[in-house]
Amino acid sequence: MSEKPLSAVEAELYDRQIRLWGIESQEKLRAANVLLINIRGLGSEIAKNILLSGINSLTILDDGLVTEEERRKNFLLTKDSLDRKIAKEVLVKAQALNPLVKITADTDAPSSKDPTFFEKFTIIVATGIKTDLLLKIDKICRSKDIKLICGDVFGTFGYSLSDFQTHDYFEDQIQLAGKKRSHDGVEKTTLKVQGVINYPDLNKVLIFPNTKQNAASVKKSRRRNELFFLMLALIEFRNKYGRNPSVSHKADDIKALQSIKEDIFNLYHVDGTKSKLTDDIFDIIFGEVVPVCAVLGGVIAQEVIKAVSHKEVPINNIFLFDPITYDGKEETVGV
Structure with a gap:
């Protein structure tokens, strides 16, 4: 992945998050090409968050038509979207979230795609697909060093599952400089700590x-x-x-x-x-409850940002949203 310096317009637009995770991470995000498979209730929340983060491009792959149920739970759709291709109908509102991101709609069935289609992306985010297709995509991703994360919402339950393969990351850790004090209090130093997580197939x-x-x-x-x-x-x-x-x-x-x-x-x-x-x-566990889509969409988008920027420790490898207590649980499976 080739990172180019941010333009003055991009630096101004992304100023707040550059302050949060740094210029290097933002440049990695700006070079990332993301594939989102299915943009329903959960997918719309994922799209919103990764668009706002400042990626290079987003390809939306979804062959579905807009139903009344889909329109009610997807804020990227309008009342005029009924019976039209959902991938195309979300484009206007999605592009308005970040005019600097290239957004493409693809209305083919995900299962119809040739393996070479998936090879051009930095990371693939999948929702609502069967396991045989997911495993096929995972195999392609592993052969081409592409990150993969999937997730779904069923009623008030939701989950995400990641395969970032051998993923190196770094995190900033603040350390106090002994008992030495400055006029502003205890002196602090920031260390860049590196780590590696090996994800299973x-x-x-x-x-x-x-x-x-x-x-x-x-x-x-x-x-x-x-x-x-x-x-x-x-x-x-x-x-x-x-x-x-x-x-x-x-x-x-x-x-x-x-x-x-x-x-x-x-x-x-x-x-x-x-x-x-x-x-x-x-x-x-019936339907996609919109607030749960918002929570899980934020979690998955945050994992996308971590995977692309290599900053902060990602979840290894499952996130489970408790449908009773509404809190999140992390679980490591297959290692």
Whole structure:
């Protein structure tokens, strides 16, 4: 990735965040080309935040049409957007967020894209896709040193999952200079501390029942946050039925989710009689709740900024938004 010095216009526009994370990080962001797969409720929040950060370009890949439900939860759409291609309909408001970013709409189906399509990006952000396509993209990303992060919102539950491969980063740590004092108080120095995180392939993280994936290491793993199993159940539901759980099929979908959860518990050796992840949780996982999209969209966009700028410690490798307490949990899986 080639970074060019910021222009005077860019330096003025991004002045506040340059003060926050530095000119070097901003120049890395300004050189980044981002692919966003699907721009629904969550995707619109991710797009907003990464556009405001000052990337070079954003390509929006989404073959969907605007429905009334999509229009209500996506602030980038208007009342005139119904039945039109969603990727094109978000362009006007998205571009207004940051005129300096190049934004492109692509209305092809993500599954129809040739592998070479994905190779031109710095980082790929995926929402709302099935696991087979996600693993295919992850394999491409690993072969071309491209960062990948995915996430979804189901009702009041949300998650993100990252594969930044071998990711080096630095963070500024403030240290007090002993007992020596200046007129302004204790003297402070800022140290640039470096670190490395090794992320696993996603096929070592997303392991489901009745697949050819090797789950031996998973079965031996430590007891983990049970929201991880909720994440797997919801992803597996989409894999099986090609859609998210729907209120219009609520009773049937809850039964399907109960069965999927039982299979996942068996695979991961979870005692369902002792689990806090009861079937009641499935009453609150329908649709995309806008405030949750805003929270998770901010988290994912922040991880994009960390991945591109190599500044600050990113999440390794899963973020889980608790649908009951509304707080975030970090989980490391597959390492």
